[in-house]
Structures are given as C-alpha cells and as structure tokens.
C-alpha cells in the first residue's frame with residue numbers, strides 16, 4: 001500500500017532521514033522504534049505529505065500522499081503527538097471526536113443521531129463513554145489520548161497512523177490499548193503504523209518492527225528481531241549492524257539470524 | 259444632531275465589535291493577541307500619511323495594516339523568527355514613521371490624540387456603510403469557516419490532512435482582521451482597539467465552558483460595552499474609546515466574579 005523510495009529529509013543541511021526504502025503492506029501492523037530525535041515523527045509526516053522530502057518519493061497506492069488523501073477523505077486516521085494538540089479549546093469530548101468532520105457554518109452545528117451513536121461506540125471501545133459531554137481540557141492526559149484514538153477511528157479509516165499513542169496512558173490501560181489496536185488491525189483489516197518508545201509492547205503486539213535512527217537499522221518480523229542488538233543499535237554506540245527484512249533493499253545487509 | 263452621532267457610533271461599534279468577538283476567539287485560543295497590537299499600530303503610519311496629504315481615505319491605513327499583517331503571518335508561518343520579534347519590528351517602524359510624518363504636517367498633537375485614542379466626532383455615514391459591508395462579509399466568512407478554524411486551532415496537521423487549505427485561510431483570517439481593526443480605529447483608537455481582540459473571549463471564557471457560549475457571550479458583552487461606553491462618554495463628557503474600554507473592563511471584572519462564585 002505504501003512505498004518509500006530513497007527518501008532523504010534534511011533540515012538546515014542536517015540529515016533527519018537518510019536513504020529510507022520501505023514498503024508497508026495492506027493489513028500490516030508496523031511498529032516504529034527509535035530514540036528521541038530519531039526522525040520517527042518526520043517519517044510519519046513525510047508519509048502523510050505534511051513534509052516534502054528533500055529527495056525521493058512516497059507513494060500511497062501509487063499516488064503522492066497529498067493527492068491520494070485529497071481524493072480519499074477518511075482513508076487515514078492520524079493521531080499526532082499528544083503535546084502538539086491544543087487541549088485548551090473550550091470543546092467537549094464529542095466535539096473533539098467529530099472535529100475533523102468539517103461542516104460549513106459549524107458554529108451553529110447540531111449533531112445527527114447517527115454521529116452520536118458512532119461517537120458513543122468508539123468512546124465505549126476506549127472505555128471513556130461516560131466522558132462524552134466532558135470538556136477536553138478537564139480530562140487527564142491518558143483520557144485525552146483516548147479521545148484522539150476515538151477521533152481517528154470515527155470514519156472507519158483503512159490506515160491508522162499513531163505517533164506515540166501511549167503517551168500519558170498508564171501501564172494498565174496500555175495493555176488494553178494494544179489489545180484494541182490488535183483487534184482493529186485483525187478484524188477490521190486496518191493497516192496500522194505506530195510509533196512507540198515501548199519496546200516490550202511493540203514486540204508483543206505488532207507484526208513487523210522497524211528500528212529508525214536517521215537510517216533504518218532494522219526491519220523485520222517482530223519475533224525475528226534480536227532486541228538486545230536493536231537496543232544497542234538505536235541507543236548504544238555501534239550504529240552499523242543491521243537486521244532487516246525483504247523490504248529494506250538499500251540497507252547494508254548483515255543477517256544476524258538466518 | 260448629537261443623537262445622530264451617538265447612534266451612528268453605536269451601530270458602527272456594535273457591528274465591528276461583534277465581528278471582532280468571533281475573530282477574538284481564535285486570536286486568544288492561538289495565543290496571538292500581540293499580533294493584533296502590531297497590526298493596529300502599523301496603521302499609524304498610514305493614518306499619518308493621510309494627515310500629511312490631506313486625505314481621509316482608508317487606503318493608506320489599510321495598506322499599512324495589511325502589509326504588516328501579511329509580514330507577521332508570513333514570519334510566523336516560516337517560524338525562523340519568533341512572531342513576537344517580527345511584530346515588535348513592524349510596530350516600532352510604523353510608530354516612528356507615523357510620528358515623523360505627523361511632525362512635518364499641521365496640527366501634530368491634536369491629530370495624534372485622535373489617532374491614538376479615537377474620536378467619536380470623526381465617524382461619518384461613509385464609515386457606517388463600510389462597517390455594514392465589512393460586517394456582512396466578515397461575519398459570513400468567519401461563520402462559514404468556523405469549524406475549519408476550530409480544527410486548525412486544535413491541530414493544524416489534522417486540518418491539512420482533511421484537505422483544508424490552511425495557508426490560504428490563515429492569510430484570509432489576517433486580512434479580515436486588519437480590515438476590521440482599521441475600521442475600528444476612528445472610534446476606539448489605535449492603543450485601545452486591541453481590547454476587542456482580547457476582552458470578548460476572556461469574558462466569554464469566564465461565563466461559559468463551551469465554544470458556542472464563549473462566542474455568544476463575547477458578542478453580547480462587546481455590544482453591551484459599546485452601548486454603556488458611548489452613553490457614559492456622553493453623560494460624563496469623556497472620550498468614547500477610553501470609556502468603552504473601561505466599560506468592557508468593568509464587564510470583565512463582573513464576569514470574573516461570576517466565575518469565582520460559580521466554582
């Protein structure tokens with residue numbers, strides 16, 4: 001479904017992403033791991049057409065992201081990093097969940113019964129249906145994230161892009177969250193690309209893992225990855241050893257596991 | 259005669275302040291109130307040119323404000339200079355330029371006071387018609403795109419992915435803002451016009467937790483402040499602009515007390 005071809009991103013001459021070649025297949029659940037500043041968010045923004053790469057192309061079903069998303073409204077559900085959402089707006093949970101279903105003259109808008117039902121369904125899924133008419137700035141960080149997740153799902157997207165969905169979510173709910181995502185992936189056949197710090201959870205739930213720190217350091221099935229090497233690669237000193245799957249053609253191949 | 263002036267001033271003030279209330283919601287929510295200060299002050303250079311050349315048109319002040327607002331918006335968008343320092347630069351330049359121009363034209367200090375603090379006697383029927391037109395266009399624009407701006411304020415990336423032309427809307431927003439501000443200057447004055455970008459929403463937020471309530475309260479309270487301010491300025495023989503703003507601050511204090519009692 002998605003192809004990155006020789007993507008390079010530079011900000012002020014500094015390489016943020018280098019020689020990225022990846023394919024993401026329909027129905028895949030991809031976890032992206034990497035330290036702070038590794039370029040994970042940049043990767044996602046390039047995928048969504050929010051950042052033009054310095055060189056290379058990204059294609060979603062053969063089209064440039066901007067063009068594709070313009071023609072296929074509701075195809076993607078995007079969860080931006082928690083910190084860049086304005087949680088101070090005087091709106092209720094229901095308004096936030098429906099906020100990207102834009103209508104002209106929205107100040108006077110009344111929601112339809114069907115919209116209310118859909119909102120309720122997803123809020124219930126994420127366990128905050130009793131907060132439907134609460135104000136978003138009065139929620140905890142974890143509850144706000146669940147509002148965002150409900151918003152992502154409200155139009156039944158085919159592609160779910162999550163930038164650190166577990167920010168501010170407590171350990172207990174984290175497990176639940178991954179269960180729900182797994183269910184969305186398997187039962188609704190939604191392709192999921194998820195950025196996370198949470199190496200343990202990513203291992204347990206996703207199909208494939210991509211380790212990113214400017215370059216792709218590994219890309220493989222989750223259960224094929226040697227995590228001590230990954231950690232050493234991403235967070236430690238040695239940045240050359242690479243484990244990867246078939247999609248990662250431009251990486252220096254150095255198979256640790258055959 | 260005096261009633262004509264007062265009623266005309268009230269209608270102009272009410273129309274422009276209702277529009278400013280809606281704009282103010284987004285200005286406050288995006289923490290851009292200082293931008294309003296910059297835009298209002300940048301009109302000073304244009305108004306001074308009017309005095310020098312003996313014109314009374316809006317062309318010069320509008321030109322100055324629109325250019326300033328586009329520069330401010332552009333700098334902000336590029337993000338390579340903080341918005342505040344860009345505004346500071348424009349603000350300083352336009353004030354200095356205005357004072358320089360005024361000092362070489364006649365009636366320096368009398369003109370200066372009128373520009374800075376407004377003059378209710380200077381508003382005429384032309385201003386009234388213009389206010390009606392700007393009100394209709396501006397309010398239609400802001401209402402039509404309310405959800406769009408709400409989403410942009412919530413998270414700009416989501417807006418872009420939804421296919422909203424965020425950059426175009428952003429510049430149009432600044433354009434409408436500069437036009438309304440320039441029209442308000444005759445009545446309220448450069449220094450105080452910024453009150454209408456801040457106070458409506460601050461009052462709204464004290465009274466209501468919901469955006470609809472916030473905008474509605476903002477609009478009602480600003481019309482109230484115009485009515486109260488103009489009446490009081492007539493009764494006490496004080497400058498209308500300053501009296502209106504004092505009335506608004508009083509309303510704000512009451513709204514704050516209301517909030518404290520309620521919680």
Ligand SMILES: Nc1ncnc2c1ncn2[C@@H]1O[C@H](COP(=O)(O)OP(=O)(O)O)[C@@H](O)[C@H]1O
Pocket residue numbers: 011012016034035036037038039040041042043
């Ligand atoms: N607009 C920008 N201008 C300059 N540098 C940027 C910009 N956005 C991100 N960066 C830099 O790119 C690097 C990667 O950022 P990001 O993709 O947000 O990393 P991550 O999400 O993995 O923490 C960081 O070093 C960051 O400082």
Ligand SMILES: [Mg+2]
Pocket residue numbers: 040041042081163
């Ligand atoms: Mg990030």
